[in-house]
Amino acid sequence: MKIAMVYASRTGNTEELIKCLYERFLPHFSNIVLYEVDEFALSQLSEYDAIVIGTYTWGDGEIPPDMFFLYEAFEKQNVKHMITGVVGSGDRFYPHFCGAVDEFRDMLYVQTNLAVTLKIELFPQESDMERCNQFVDFFIKRVKRKSLT
Numbered sequence: 311m312k313i314a315m316v317y318a319s320r321t322g323n324t325e326e327l328i329k330c331l332y333e334r335f336l337p338h339f340s341n342i343v344l345y346e347v348d349e350f351a352l353s354q355l356s357e358y359d360a361i362v363i364g365t366y367t368w369g370d371g372e373i374p375p376d377m378f379f380l381y382e383a384f385e386k387q388n389v390k391h392m393i394t395g396v397v398g399s400g401d402r403f404y405p406h407f408c409g410a411v412d413e414f415r416d417m418l419y420v421q422t423n424l425a426v427t428l429k430i431e432l433f434p435q436e437s438d439m440e441r442c443n444q445f446v447d448f449f450i451k452r453v454k455r456k457s458l459t
């Protein structure tokens with residue numbers, strides 16, 4: 311089972327969120343690998359069984375430029391088998407809160423086996439941890455169900 315978490319973070323909020331989730335995944339998936347998006351080999355995307363994406367939101371509810379190529383790779387490669395989740399940090403000050411999570415969610419729903427999504431306001435707080443735990447539980451259940459079939 312090949313599993314990765316791939317993220318972009320400009321000011322550190324999404325990075326913190328992804329690291330909280332990574333710590334929780336590690337006892338279950340000892341081989342899970344964490345990548346900043348520019349370190350991730352896009353040409354190998356379809357080799358993964360499961361991927362969690364982390365993205366902040368930019369512009370007017372948009373996907374940040376650092377994530378364009380990853381988004382495009384999901385559209386171009388054969389990733390139908392892949393279990394995915396998408397998380398992000400945004401700011402409710404903007405009209406489209408975590409718009410990039412919604413953009414990824416809609417695309418991943420079509421292209422992959424989307425399991426779960428999570429939106430957090432700015433830097434993750436103690437009060438967000440229950441939702442982080444739920445995200446991890448959902449994702450693990452979906453991966454385990456698939457590996458039994």
Ligand SMILES: Cc1cc2nc3c(=O)[nH]c(=O)nc-3n(C[C@H](O)[C@H](O)[C@H](O)COP(=O)(O)O)c2cc1C
Nearest residue numbers: 319320321322323324366367371400401404407408
């Ligand atoms: C120019 C700009 C545009 C933004 N647009 C949005 C937006 O449309 N929706 C949203 O939820 N957050 C928006 N944000 C807020 C960031 O997504 C938010 O601060 C996030 O926590 C940054 O994550 P990072 O620390 O991982 O870079 C914007 C921030 C900036 C600077």
